[in-house]
Every structure is written in C-alpha cells, then in structure tokens.
Amino acid sequence: MPPVFPGVKANSLEELADKLELDRATFMQTLTEYNDNCHVGHFDHTALDDCHTQGITPAKTHWARPIDTAPFYGYALRPGVTFTYLGLKVDDTSAVRFNDQPSRNLFVAGEMMAGNVLGKGYTAGVGMSIGTAFGRIAGRNAALAAQGKPAVAGAVSDQ
Numbered sequence: 143m144p145p146v147f148p149g150v151k152a153n154s155l156e157e158l159a160d161k162l163e164l165d166r167a168t169f170m171q172t173l174t175e176y177n178d179n180c181h182v183g184h185f186d187h188t189a190l191d192d193c194h195t196q197g198i199t200p201a202k203t204h205w206a207r208p209i210d211t212a213p214f215y216g217y218a219l220r221p222g223v224t225f226t227y228l229g230l231k232v233d234d235t236s237a238v239r240f241n242d243q244p245s246r247n248l249f250v251a252g253e254m255m256a257g258n259v260l261g262k263g264y265t266a267g268v269g270m271s272i273g274t275a276f277g278r279i280a281g282r283n284a285a286l287a288a289q290g291k292p293a294v295a296g297a298v299s300d301q
C-alpha cells in the first residue's frame with residue numbers, strides 16, 4: 143500500500159538523518175549497530191521468517207535486513223496505543239463479573255472489555271462498536287441499578 147504521508151527520500155543515510163532532523167552521529171550509530179547485527183536468512187514478509195537481529199535491544203525477531211541500499215526513505219512516526227489486550231470479564235448486561243457472579247452495580251463498555259472481545263484478533267470497527275453498543279447497555283443498567291432494579295441483557299428500546 144502507498145504510505146499516507148510522503149515521508150522523505152535521500153541518497154545516503156547521512157542525508158536521511160538530516161532530512162528527518164535527527165542527530166547524524168546518533169542516527170548512524172544506531173543504524174550501523176542494527177545493520178551489523180542482522181542475521182539474514184530466507185526473507186518472507188508473509189510469514190514469521192528467520193531474518194533477525196542478535197545482540198541488540200530491542201531485538202527485531204523477523205524481517206530484519208540491513209538498511210544499506212539507496213535510495214533511503216524515512217517516515218516520522220508517533221507511536222500510540224490503539225487497544226489494550228486485557229480487560230474485565232463482562233456478560234451480556236455489561237455487568238463486570240467477580241468470581242463468575244455479575245456485579246450488582248458495576249457495568250463497563252468499550253476499552254474496559256476489549257480484551258474479552260478481541261481474544262483472537264482484530265476486526266475493523268470493533269473498538270467503536272463495543273464502545274457504543276455496550277456503552278448504551280451499561281448506561282441503561284447502571285441507571286436501573288441506581289433505581290434498585292435488575293439489569294437487562296442486550297439492547298433495549300427507550301419505550
């Protein structure tokens with residue numbers, strides 16, 4: 143896929159450091175260390191291949207190949223957390239379960255339950271879906287709990 147942002151292109155690694163506004167010496171030291179510690183086997187981007195680094199931290203455990211052939215491309219990235227992969231156990235009323243019993247007055251939605259829903263991977267839009275769908279269920283049941291009424295499973299109408 144083409145990148146969303148154009149990034150920068152350079153004919154040497156030093157030029158790439160300059161274009162990314164990174165300290166040249168530190169950049170070259172990091173890159174040289176990486177390149178020198180690449181153990182290239184059979185590169186296969188479709189599988190967890192055997193191209194890896196050894197002796198550097200953090201390790202690149204697959205798809206490690208030396209960065210040594212121009213032109214070089216660089217992209218400034220800002221890491222972020224998209225999902226947590228652990229969450230509270232809930233049921234279809236959004237009640238948190240303690241010792242496999244539903245809490246009377248603690249209901250959660252969205253990220254708080256993401257680990258349970260995303261146990262086997264990611265489906266697009268699931269973050270927003272569990273936030274909105276279970277948010278409505280949790281809100282409704284929290285209001286019912288405040289009135290001393292039992293929680294209702296699943297979606298309910300306003301009537």
Ligand SMILES: Cc1cc2nc3c(=O)[nH]c(=O)nc-3n(C[C@H](O)[C@H](O)[C@H](O)COP(=O)(O)OP(=O)(O)OC[C@H]3O[C@@H](n4cnc5c(N)ncnc54)[C@H](O)[C@@H]3O)c2cc1C
Pocket residue numbers: 222223224225251252253254266267268269270271273
């Ligand atoms: C970069 C990125 C990309 C994503 N892309 C997608 C996507 O394409 N599709 C998708 O479905 N999901 C995506 N997600 C995930 C999705 O955004 C989240 O799963 C979803 O927003 C979680 O909703 P939430 O209501 O559980 O939590 P949040 O949206 O985190 O809401 C929690 C709210 O609580 C507030 N808060 C925290 N502490 C307090 C406090 N003490 N008092 C009062 N308020 C407080 C916070 O300010 C925040 O507004 C993405 C997430 C990220 C970070």
